[in-house]
Amino acid sequence: MTKNRYNIDWVVLPLLGGLAMIGIWALWSSLPGTNLPSPLKTWEASKLYILEPFAKRGELDQGILRFTWYSLVLVAKGYLLAIVIGTPLGLLLGISAMFTKSFDPIIQILRPVSPLAWLPLGLVLFQKSEPAALFTIAVCSMWPTVLNTAVGVRSVPQDYLNVARVLKLSQTKTLFKVLIPATMPYMFTGFRLSLGIAWLVIVAAEMLTGVPGVGGFLWQEYNSLIYEHIILCILTIGFVGFILDRLMSLVESRFKTI
Amino acid sequence: MAFLELKNVSKSYRSNGTVTPVLRDINLSIEQGEFVAIVGYSGSGKTTLISLIGGLIRPDTGAVTLDGVQITGPSPDSGIVFQNYSLLPWLTTYENVYLAVDQVFRDWSPAQKQAQAEKYIATVNLTPARDKRPAELSGGMRQRVSVARALSTQPRILLLDEPLSALDALTRATLQDEIARIWDQEKRTVVLITNDVDEGILLADRIIPLTHGPDATLGPAVPVDLPRPRERKAINHDPRFKHTRHQIMDFLLGAGVQNRKTVTRKLHLPDIEPEDLSYGRPSPLSQIRRGPLRSKEFKKESVEIDI
Numbered sequence: 001m002t003k004n005r006y007n008i009d010w011v012v013l014p015l016l017g018g019l020a021m022i023g024i025w026a027l028w029s030s031l032p033g034t035n036l037p038s039p040l041k042t043w044e045a046s047k048l049y050i051l052e053p054f055a056k057r058g059e060l061d062q063g064i065l066r067f068t069w070y071s072l073v074l075v076a077k078g079y080l081l082a083i084v085i086g087t088p089l090g091l092l093l094g095i096s097a098m099f100t101k102s103f104d105p106i107i108q109i110l111r112p113v114s115p116l117a118w119l120p121l122g123l124v125l126f127q128k129s130e131p132a133a134l135f136t137i138a139v140c141s142m143w144p145t146v147l148n149t150a151v152g153v154r155s156v157p158q159d160y161l162n163v164a165r166v167l168k169l170s171q172t173k174t175l176f177k178v179l180i181p182a183t184m185p186y187m188f189t190g191f192r193l194s195l196g197i198a199w200l201v202i203v204a205a206e207m208l209t210g211v212p213g214v215g216g217f218l219w220q221e222y223n224s225l226i227y228e229h230i231i232l233c234i235l236t237i238g239f240v241g242f243i244l245d246r247l248m249s250l251v252e253s254r255f256k257t258i
Numbered sequence: 259m260a261f262l263e264l265k266n267v268s269k270s271y272r273s274n275g276t277v278t279p280v281l282r283d284i285n286l287s288i289e290q291g292e293f294v295a296i297v298g299y300s301g302s303g304k305t306t307l308i309s310l311i312g313g314l315i316r317p318d319t320g321a322v323t324l325d326g327v328q329i330t331g332p333s334p335d336s337g338i339v340f341q342n343y344s345l346l347p348w349l350t351t352y353e354n355v356y357l358a359v360d361q362v363f364r365d366w367s368p369a370q371k372q373a374q375a376e377k378y379i380a381t382v383n384l385t386p387a388r389d390k391r392p393a394e395l396s397g398g399m400r401q402r403v404s405v406a407r408a409l410s411t412q413p414r415i416l417l418l419d420e421p422l423s424a425l426d427a428l429t430r431a432t433l434q435d436e437i438a439r440i441w442d443q444e445k446r447t448v449v450l451i452t453n454d455v456d457e458g459i460l461l462a463d464r465i466i467p468l469t470h471g472p473d474a475t476l477g478p479a480v481p482v483d484l485p486r487p488r489e490r491k492a493i494n495h496d497p498r499f500k501h502t503r504h505q506i507m508d509f510l511l512g513a514g515v516q517n518r519k520t521v522t523r524k525l526h527l528p529d530i531e532p533e534d535l536s537y538g539r540p541s542p543l544s545q546i547r548r549g550p551l552r553s554k555e556f557k558k559e560s561v562e563i564d565i
Binding site: 159160162163165166167168169173177178181182184 | 312314332333334337338340342344345346348357358361362411
C-alpha cells in the first residue's frame with residue numbers, strides 16, 4: 001500500500017505535472033501569430049542532436065552532449081578556480097575580525113554584480129574569450145563558498161577551540177585539525193551553491209564570447225532563427241544543472257554526518 | 259607552600275558596560291596528590307573557577323600558582339575534563355587521545371606516543387571502542403574518552419568540570435567508581451567540580467562548598483574521613499557520611515535560602531510551533547509550505563529567583 005502511494009507521489013504526479021506543462025506549451029504554440037515551435041516540431045528538429053549526442057558534423061553543428069561536455073569542462077575550470085580562491089578567502093574572513101572589517105564591504109558590493117557585467121571586464125583584462133569566461137565564472141560563483149566558509153568558521157563551537165587552547169595546538173595545527181574539519185559541512189554547502197551559480201553563468205559567458213558549448217549553441221541557433229533548438233538547449237541546461245546539484249548534495253550529505 | 263594555591267582571586271564578567279561579579283576572595287590551597295571536590299549550585303561560578311585554575315581565563319585580582327609558579331595560560335600541567343566532553347567529532351577515540359599525546363610529548367617516537375594513547379584508552383576500559391567516533395559512543399563512553407585524553411598528557415593536576423552531570427544515574431555511578439579507581443592508580447592531584455554532594459563525599463578527601471552566585475566565594479572546607487576504598491552501599495549508612503553530608507548541605511542551603519524567594523510569573527512560551535517538513539505526507543493541503551505557526555500561549559509557573 002505504502003509502496004503504491006510512493007509510486008504515485010514520485011512517478012505518476014511528476015509525470016502529470018510534466019504533461020500539463022507540455023499541454024500549455026502546445027496550446028501556446030498553436031496560438032495565431034506566435035513563433036513558439038510546438039513540442040512535436042521541437043522534437044523533430046532536435047531528434048538528430050539527441051539521438052547522436054556526440055556527433056561532430058561541423059564546428060557549429062554538434063551533438064547536444066558534445067556541446068554540454070565543452071560547457072562542463074569550462075565550468076569545471078572556472079569552478080575549481082572559484083573554490084581555490086574562495087575557500088582560503090572565507091577562512092581568512094572567518095578567522096580575522098580585522099580582515100572582515102577591511103574586506104567585507106567590498107565583497108558585499110561585488111557579490112550582486114551580474115556575470116554580464118563581469119564578462120566585458122574579463123575581455124579587457126585577458127583579451128581572449130576563454131580566460132575571460134573563466135574569470136567571469138570564478139568571480140561570480142566564488143561568493144557562496146566565501147561566505148559559507150566564513151560563517152562556518154565563526155560558528156565553530158567554543159568547545160573545540162577550548163580543546164585547541166588546552167592542548168596548546170599551534171596556529172597551523174588548530175587550523176588543520178580543528179577549524180577546517182569543523183567548517184567542512186558549511187564549506188560543502190558553499191561548494192554546492194557555487195556550482196549552481198557557475199552553471200548559471202556559463203550560458204551567459206558562452207553567449208557573449210562565442211566559446212563553443214551549450215550556451216554558445218543556443219545563441220547561434222537564435223541568430224539562425226532555429227527556435228526549436230533554443231528549447232532543446234534550455235531543457236539540456238536544466239537537466240544538467242539538476243544532476244550537478246544532486247551529485248553535490250550527495251557529496252555534501254557525506255560530510256554532514258560528522 | 260601548597261602545591262596548588264589560589265590567593266585572593268576574584269573574577270567578574272563585563273558585557274555592555276555592566277559588570278557581573280562571579281567570584282570574590284577565593285583562597286584555596288591543595289596539596290599534591292589530594293582529591294578535592296568543590297560543590298555548589300549551578301550558576302555559582304564553578305566553571306569559572308576551573309577555567310581560572312586551568313589557565314583558560316585570567317583572574318581580575320589575586321594569583322593562581324601551581325608548585326610556586328604562577329599560571330598565566332593553559333598548559334599541559336593541567337588536564338581538563340569538560341562537562342560536555344569536548345571531543346572532536348571527526349576523530350576516533352584513538353585519534354582524539356593521540357592528538358593530545360602528540361602535542362604534549364613532541365620528542366617521543368611515534369611508537370611511544372601510540373603506546374601512551376593505547377595505555378590510557380585501556381585505563382578507561384575503552385579499547386573495544388578504539389576506532390569509533392564520538393557520535394557512535396554513549397555519553398558515558400564519550401566522557402571516558404575525555405578522561406583518557408586528559409590523563410594521557412600526564413598532567414600534574416587533573417581538573418574535572420562536572421564531568422558526570424550530563425549522564426544518567428547508573429552510568430554516573432559506574433564512572434564514579436572508575437574515577438576512584440583511576441585516582442588510586444595514578445595518585446594525581448584532582449579538583450572535581452560537582453553539584454552532587456554524595457559524589458563529592460564518595461570521591462574526595464576534602465569538600466569545599468561554593469556559596470550561591472553571583473559574587474560567590476568558598477565556604478569552610480569539610481574533610482571526608484571515610485576510609486578508602488569507599489563502598490557506595492556501605493557509606494550510605496555510615497554516621498560519618500551522614501554527618502559530613504549534613505554539614506555541607508546546611509552550609510549550602512543556609513547560604514542559598516537567604517537570598518532566594520518563590521514568585522509566580524507568567525512565562526511566555528516560544529511563540530512558534532514546529533513544522534513537519536518531511537516529504538510524502540498524506541494530505542495534499544499540508545504539502546503547501548507555510549511559515550511557522552504561532553501558538554500564543556502563556557503558562558503560569560512558580561520559579562525561584564534571586565533577589
